[in-house]
Amino acid sequence: MEVFLQTLVSGILKGGLYSLIGIGMTLIMGVMGIINLAHGQLMMVAMYVTFVCFQYLGIDPYISLLVSMPALFFLGMAIQKFTLNPLMEVESILPENQVLMTVGIGMVLTEIARFIFTSDYKSVNTKYSNATFFIGEISFSVALTIAFFIAILFTVLMFWFLVKTDLGRSIRATAQDKDAALLMGINSKRITTMTFGIGSALVAAAGTLLMPIYYLFPDIGGPFTRKAFVITILGGLGSTVGAIFGGITLGLAEAFGATYIGMAFDDLVGLLIFILVLLFLPGGFKRLTKI
């Protein structure tokens, strides 16, 4: 029973971070209609920003959120403005050119990171990195718990932003119907640029929050890109609520898979759920919640 509860707790805590990754991805997917296969790589960049802040400037990882999020926001905007937007105007047979472009961008980001920092493993070792506290018999990692609550905070803020503000409404309108939004006077190019920036900033937050308890190397982006698209499919493309459910589901599935089947299977469990969802619930959890 304790093992079960412990697994449940660690799954949910991890799921909170995954939700944050998923929301960024699902926003981009909803507005642009494309899968951003450079998502994990953007997270990797944010993690290196955090690492540099900690190692050379002595800034605490949680404070460096103030650096990594704006940095990735502008990086994301630049990527959208200079590489993805021009592609929208080009006539080509396959609409998947933009997806491929994100793959190329992911490669470039990874290799730049390798060029600067080499392939060595890096980590940020803070006082609270290995600290834990207990409730009953269940142990909670301090860093992961803080990360979970900050992730929840960002998610709530994101909701408020999407529902209440003008820009948020424009983003939702563009996601629902690009042409109609254009007719209503929404500058869809500006919106896609903003959205990519916001999505990148969110995944940057996830990366920075993960940094105290994780290690870092240039190829870390790939696995997280895969996790991000599994989350997004689980939740239903373009659904923010779905992304939260998807994130928690993936976190739980990985935790239970690792505990009860074996460490080697934790990635596979996520992918199996992904295929099952594609089979039996092709719209993702969005189909169940209607939000």
Next chain:
Amino acid sequence: MRKVPALILLAVLLAFPLVVRDHYYQHLMILVLMWVVIGSGWNIIAGYTGQVSFGDAAFFGTGAYTAGLFASKLGISPWWGMVFGGVTAMAVAFPFGWITFRLRGAYFALATLALNEVMRHVATIWESLTDGMVGILIIQTFVSKVPYYYIALGLAVVSVLSIQIIMGSRWGYYFLSIREDQDAAESLGVDTHYYKMVSLNVAAFLTGMAGALFMNYMGFIDPEVVFSLHDISIMAILVGIVGGVGTIYGPVVGAFVMVAVHEFFRTGFFGFFKGLAAITGSDAINVFARYVSQAHVLGFGILVVLVILLLPNGIVGDWNKIVSKLSPFKK
């Protein structure tokens, strides 16, 4: 008359290993021919049928593992894998396509990506069959590269010809109609699900055969090599896109360009900077040369970005555009 350039190309390719004795260039040409096969496979499902696959490595790896396991577990010649590799790749493609062709666009692309990952994990975890990360090592049949070259050439010719025949037949028109407008095709009585299956299975068969060839030629595989997303799946897409989506000779041009560019960056512009440093004796150029070969994947990535931005329909597809840009006599 349109056949003349193709025949000349074939004659040049046939004569190539007799003229060029250098093993390094023979090796590169074998890779080019292998990529022609994989690129043709990708082109038929993605370029002609419009179902973009991000998971060609799943079929490639299945073919390679079939050949490898034939040799290591059953003790029969890995060359049987050339036939059965294609068949087992189809055995993977068939249930996968059956299930996922209900999905469209981005969903299908993601499903292929997931298939890629699942196959890689399976090959890694199922150690009793595949030996996991240890990989499979077999003894190559030939010492010389020439037999491999002609086998690869034969496979490439077969794949290009079969694509040409398929696209000239009734199937080809069905594939194109699915790419252009699936609903319209369905309303005209095209069984879209069936023909997408046909297209995927042809692609899987060709890719699986290329995988078996890879196993035979390289003599060693492990899951990270043959199920690699970047080195196989993405490279297959690049071969297709750079050459020209939905063109018969696109994969041929694409394979040549991509392998050449890959080597070009990997060897630091074919050792140009290293040579320059040796001639001038300058340390700065030497350091630069080292950086260039370290950053070869970076250069490759930048090239990918540029190609997609500037030539979205590939070299063959945008040929007229290239000619008119380069031609000194503008109309």
